[in-house]
Amino acid sequence: MNPQQQMLGLDLPSPPAAMPVRVRVREVPPAAPAAAAEARELWAAVQLGPDAADAGELAALARRAQSFTPRVATESTDAVLLELAGSRRLFGGLPALLAALRAAFPRPLQLALAPTPLAAVLLARARRNCCITSEARLAGRLAPLAMCHLHWPEEETARLASMGVATLGELLRLPRAGLARRIGAGRLRQLDQLTGARADPRAALAQPEGFRERIDPDWETTDRERLLAALLPTLARLEDFLRARQRGVMAVRITLHHRRVAPLHCLVRCVVPEYRAARFAALLTARLEALQLVQPVRRLEFTAGRLRRFTADSGMLWQPGEHGSGGAAAAAPEFLQTLLARLGEEAVYGLAVVDEHRPERQYHARSLAQSPPPGSVGPHVTATMAGGAVRPLGLMPSPLPLEMHRDRDGRVLGLRHAGQELTLVTGPERIESGWWDGAPVARDYYVARAAGGARWWIFRECATPRRWFVHGCFA
Amino acid sequence: MPEGVDRAPLDALLQHPALWRGRGAAQPAGLATGFAPLDALLPGGGWPRHGLIEILTEGSGHGELALCAPLVRQLTQGNEARWCAFIAPPFEPFAPAWQAEGVRLERLLVVRAAEPFWALEQALLSGTCALGFAWVGTAVHMSVLRRLALAAGRGLSLGVLIRPLRAIEEPTAAVLRLALVRTPTRLVVRLLKGRGISPCAVELPLP
Numbered sequence: 090m091n092p093q094q095q096m097l098g099l100d101l102p103s104p105p106a107a108m109p110v111r112v113r114v115r116e117v118p119p120a121a122p123a124a125a126a127e128a129r130e131l132w133a134a135v136q137l138g139p140d141a142a143d144a145g146e147l148a149a150l151a152r153r154a155q156s157f158t159p160r161v162a163t164e165s166t167d168a169v170l171l172e173l174a175g176s177r178r179l180f181g182g183l184p185a186l187l188a189a190l191r192a193a194f195p196r197p198l199q200l201a202l203a204p205t206p207l208a209a210v211l212l213a214r215a216r217r218n219c220c221i222t223s224e225a226r227l228a229g230r231l232a233p234l235a236m237c238h239l240h241w242p243e244e245e246t247a248r249l250a251s252m253g254v255a256t257l258g259e260l261l262r263l264p265r266a267g268l269a270r271r272i273g274a275g276r277l278r279q280l281d282q283l284t285g286a287r288a289d290p291r292a293a294l295a296q297p298e299g300f301r302e303r304i305d306p307d308w309e310t311t312d313r314e315r316l317l318a319a320l321l322p323t324l325a326r327l328e329d330f331l332r333a334r335q336r337g338v339m340a341v342r343i344t345l346h347h348r349r350v351a352p353l354h355c356l357v358r359c360v361v362p363e364y365r366a367a368r369f370a371a372l373l374t375a376r377l378e379a380l381q382l383v384q385p386v387r388r389l390e391f392t393a394g395r396l397r398r399f400t401a402d403s404g405m406l407w408q409p410g411e412h413g414s415g416g417a418a419a420a421a422p423e424f425l426q427t428l429l430a431r432l433g434e435e436a437v438y439g440l441a442v443v444d445e446h447r448p449e450r451q452y453h454a455r456s457l458a459q460s461p462p463p464g465s466v467g468p469h470v471t472a473t474m475a476g477g478a479v480r481p482l483g484l485m486p487s488p489l490p491l492e493m494h495r496d497r498d499g500r501v502l503g504l505r506h507a508g509q510e511l512t513l514v515t516g517p518e519r520i521e522s523g524w525w526d527g528a529p530v531a532r533d534y535y536v537a538r539a540a541g542g543a544r545w546w547i548f549r550e551c552a553t554p555r556r557w558f559v560h561g562c563f564a
Numbered sequence: 565m566p567e568g569v570d571r572a573p574l575d576a577l578l579q580h581p582a583l584w585r586g587r588g589a590a591q592p593a594g595l596a597t598g599f600a601p602l603d604a605l606l607p608g609g610g611w612p613r614h615g616l617i618e619i620l621t622e623g624s625g626h627g628e629l630a631l632c633a634p635l636v637r638q639l640t641q642g643n644e645a646r647w648c649a650f651i652a653p654p655f656e657p658f659a660p661a662w663q664a665e666g667v668r669l670e671r672l673l674v675v676r677a678a679e680p681f682w683a684l685e686q687a688l689l690s691g692t693c694a695l696g697f698a699w700v701g702t703a704v705h706m707s708v709l710r711r712l713a714l715a716a717g718r719g720l721s722l723g724v725l726i727r728p729l730r731a732i733e734e735p736t737a738a739v740l741r742l743a744l745v746r747t748p749t750r751l752v753v754r755l756l757k758g759r760g761i762s763p764c765a766v767e768l769p770l771p
Contacts, residue, residue: 483655543625
């Protein structure tokens, strides 16, 4: 074998002259590192306390970790992994990086660094807050760790314990072939990844993306048209940004900076995820029209809300309302967004029924800005109502006191509403409820007819002073 | 018409949809009002399918919504029903009562706007709103009413303006104008204006 073949690791058996040459490529073992050589990867594991396995907290940790490196992953439900080999120089060397990490992840959190992600997690779980940078020293540090940190099923650990394996060192010392038979190839692969004999690729968590722009025009103005014109290029870029990601946003915010007064925030919400620049422009027009600009605007900040997945609809052949335009109702009601943008969320709402007896609590205003599109409204509630009871189609926001005519003894002789005498038509229907929650109601309801013909729903309090109120309108 | 003349070709011509014959002519079928005596009087046998309607009453409480409740029920039924908007009502639409009328509440919408005409135009024009009620006063300019009528035509929606009786003096672009008077037992509907009808009145058994 010539030296070149040796270098390439090729092993050529000397074949008989007539046979074709068969080339066998021997697997090249991972380059054996010198004892002091540093590993290619450096993983840090940040582990939550054993009793605080909270998904929200983990996500917050992962977000914080993303300021150190883009390669952030989570391990089971208790640890966040950061690959830091690329960040060492950025932070000015390993000691500075470690100090920054400790500052970002303070004490109750366990922090361990190792050349492989699994090893880092195990060390963190075992509360060994250490930093191992070379693979050669890894096995030694892993050896004393108890088997339980692997988070393998109870019975497997118990079986290994019965074989006399209590620590990782004892496990790793076992002959490979027998071990594969006992614990399975999958577990063996895991152990290889632990020691670095096998690669352990981790998918990096996606960075939350956002769209934010600052517009510094060379003028100051209170003119809304001009403001909108300045925003249009940003909206076009937003559309490109969202299109490229096949995402939409439910809200955009514009901050208008003035020279002296505090900046004005202007939030525009959509009912469904939206991406079209023209649509945002229409919503912003409506929103800006309703805005009171006291001072010229000198700077604009534009921030799009969280990116949301949405399914783009295909266009409609039919005009809305035409025969066959079944999608008209299901499609995003754009007029709703326009109304919401201009009038605000308090001024545009849906209706829902509440299971209650007190009329003023039997309904509530359903927010349209955040609710799912109609058709997917939650459980169907039916108002509690006595059989045969009449209810007005309109209710006063709060009962209005009626004018009462009294005789000398204080007895009520007649009632007037809006200057018209009232005559009782039907009633009374007693509604008595709510003594348990601090808003007790005890009323006798009547239907009353005004002299002009209008019907009102009126009531008298059962308790003194037994006043009369008008509560509803049979519109 | 003399005896022995074959009427069939003439009848066939008169059935042409492009031909409008004025009083008593074939109208596009309307939406049933839920009150047979009223259906009999209305052109097309019910509420128009789209356009602007004016209902004049002396203040609230005269049955103006009770008269329209069957229409709201009809238009909010089905999975593909469009919205029904109440714009600037003088009270809160009482959800349990509407539910008792058989109306699908998810399709109702309340709008509190200082400019009811703008909100109504947006709703009517959108095509995703089938019906819009708006409470407006007197002294409404004819151009505003025309604009609303056009919006209703384009969005194939029905706008209902609820106005005081005094508005009877003002011209209107509405396709139908009614006045309501409530007696102790009945609701008297006076038809003031409509395509091909002469002013008349009908009593409905609305309690």
